[in-house]
Amino acid sequence: MPAGDRFDDPPFDNGDVVVDRDDPSPNEAVVINVPPMAATEWVVSGRGTLASDNPAYPDDDRVVIVVYRETLTREYPNYSGGYPMLVDWLNRDGVPYYAFPSRRLRTVDTMQPTELPLSEIDPSPYHARNFVESKNRAFIEEIRDRGRPDPIPLVRDCDDRFEVLNGHKRIWASHVAGLESIPCHCLYVDDEWAARLWAQWHFDSYGAAERSVARRRLEATFGAKADEIVPRPPAAQAP
Incomplete structure (x- = not known):
């Protein structure tokens, strides 16, 4: 089987x-x-x-x-x-x-998710997308009414701070909604694994300009190894 x-x-x-x-x-x-x-x-x-x-x-x-x-x-x-x-x-x-x-x-x-202060959660250093409050009012109100984002965001423990792996928009909306803390799931991964997880969940959904910014940030941290984290698309072939 x-x-x-x-x-x-x-x-x-x-x-x-x-x-x-x-x-x-x-x-x-x-x-x-x-x-x-x-x-x-x-x-x-x-x-x-x-x-x-x-x-x-x-x-x-x-x-x-x-x-x-x-x-x-x-x-x-x-x-x-x-x-x-x-x-x-x-x-x-x-x-x-x-x-x-x-x-x-x-x-x-x-186990229950860990309640973390929003003031201690930082975005991924490769995050390159901005959110506009006027376009997300319903989403923000849902979080305000619920008192937490859903699904639960995933962060990594960086000793005295936390870094977002998945859930940037939910965490941003929680800030705007006026929440002071939210439940999170938490992993313990090194810088490279954090970058790989971030890329797995975000890179393909980014537009061309966002991908360019994110890739530059990855290359600034990992050099040529950035191509292992986010492979470059194949070069276009001449007709």
């Missing part, structure tokens, strides 16, 4: 708080990634596959990656789900994580 058919519906969401059914005194852990892999495809270092290490559970059970809540609070205090944490990031930061077959876990709670 194709992987896409097997894994259309993840058994957990990022940010779900879970416990281990096999642990008589389980500690709470937080789901940070649900890769599209079966237990037979995930290798546990020194112990074989996740399936062979968990013979009581189906071989085709979905892999779920967790970080224990105490560790998460210490290392990534503002993470609340909304977007997966990549294993490469955890390895980079030396943060321990654990893989479980999904049926071995039970949900006990769900």
